[in-house]
Amino acid sequence: MERNNDKPQNASLKAYESIRDMILNGEIPTGARIVEDKLASIVGVSRTPIREAIQRLEQEHLIVNKLVVKPEEKExxxxxxxxxxxxxxxxxxxAMYFTEHDLESLSECVRIGRTGSIDEIMKANERFHDVIVQASNNPIMIDMIDHMKSIIYLFRRTVISHNRPFLIDEHEKIYQTIRARDAENAERMMKEHLQADLDFSLHFIK
Amino acid sequence: MERNNDKPQNASLKAYESIRDMILNGEIPTGARIVEDKLASIVGVSRTPIREAIQRLEQEHLIVNKLVVKPEEKExxxxxxxxxxxxxxxxxxxAMYFTEHDLESLSECVRIGRTGSIDEIMKANERFHDVIVQASNNPIMIDMIDHMKSIIYLFRRTVISHNRPFLIDEHEKIYQTIRARDAENAERMMKEHLQADLDFSLHFIK
DNA sequence: ACAATTCATATTGTATACAAATTTATTATA
DNA sequence: TATAATAAATTTGTATACAATATGAATTGT
Incomplete structure (x- = not known):
């Protein structure tokens, strides 16, 4: 999810970002019905770009047949x-393909995770994962993970402000393991890290 | 890829299926420029559903900025x-969640793989994978795999008529391993099976 | 002959119109 | 009062119009 700051040039992108953000921050509540005309007047474009945005959001499973998806534990x-x-x-x-620059980015994220403001920490933690995904060097995989971000973000919305204990420690260990080119353990630790994230989230959702 | 036989009711789906099939069977060659108006008159609908179809095909990586993707080994x-x-x-x-019906479907696919006509064999082999993917019981995963089918089909087009040796034997072993609820080995064998498929395909692409 | 510039053409992005389908409200009937 | 039937309204799917962009051809100057 390239949370892009500069204003989008074309109406479709603007519509996509607007609607997505309205869903993610709860302005459009989960379970709500999506009506093209309404959104068109809210966003300030015609129905055509709204429809394209909806198609994209459906693809990301944020909208399922005209309804904003309701976060269920199973999903x-x-x-x-x-x-x-x-x-x-x-x-x-x-762990196999990283560049020196990747390594610097990762350690920078860990550092901010320990010293930054709430907002900086959140951004850095997201970025930590982004850097690793990018380093995989597989555009198809990058794309898929990107598409999953919206829905995971929606499900975790309630949790996101809390800061899970040990999260930064885990990031640091993963960083060190990647740096050591220990691919097996990097994979295992990342999986455990995300599993812990899931468990933590589930705790709040119920 | 639900290769649906019954004619699609709405224009968007019709457009999607038509364009996808034209690309997959080479009527629209790889590397060709996609022009909305042209396709509209070919398919016999207006540009609106054509655009929706293109958006979907872009999502499947079959079209990348108005060009039909050219199969590269890396991709x-x-x-x-x-x-x-x-x-x-x-x-x-x-291997953990299969039903009795899944098992029957899988063994039926293996049987047809040994005794059917060329066309039946190809269908059965595709179905073998579909049944397993469905049995995973994870709609998000099912959806992702589905989206990858078009592009893999395109890349393998040249290979698809050949019948790789041992393919059915591998299917049968996977079937037996799943039936024995041996999840670890089922996973390992499926990975090896697909790796062999990839290696075989690469042999032809170069 | 080749690069740069201008003009013409083709193509896309967006808005809008309208009919078909869906939803909601209203009335009639048991 | 509840249920079915009908009508009104909303909403969607598709076509089309038109302006903004992009592409490519023709023209000019070097």
């Missing part, structure tokens, strides 16, 4: 099952 | 890397 589990698989393997690849 | 490898991950894990899940 969070399913999403994480796939995410653990893909990001686990990304960590494996990252 | 086939990347796709298979993800597919091996996902279908491998599907096999793992299938």
């Amino acid at each position: 969070l589990r399913n999403s994480f099952q796939v995410r653990i698989l893909l990001e686990g393997y990304s960590a494996h690849c990252a | 086939l490898r990347n796709s298979f890397q993800v597919r091996i991950l996902l279908e491998g894990y599907s096999a793992h899940c299938a």
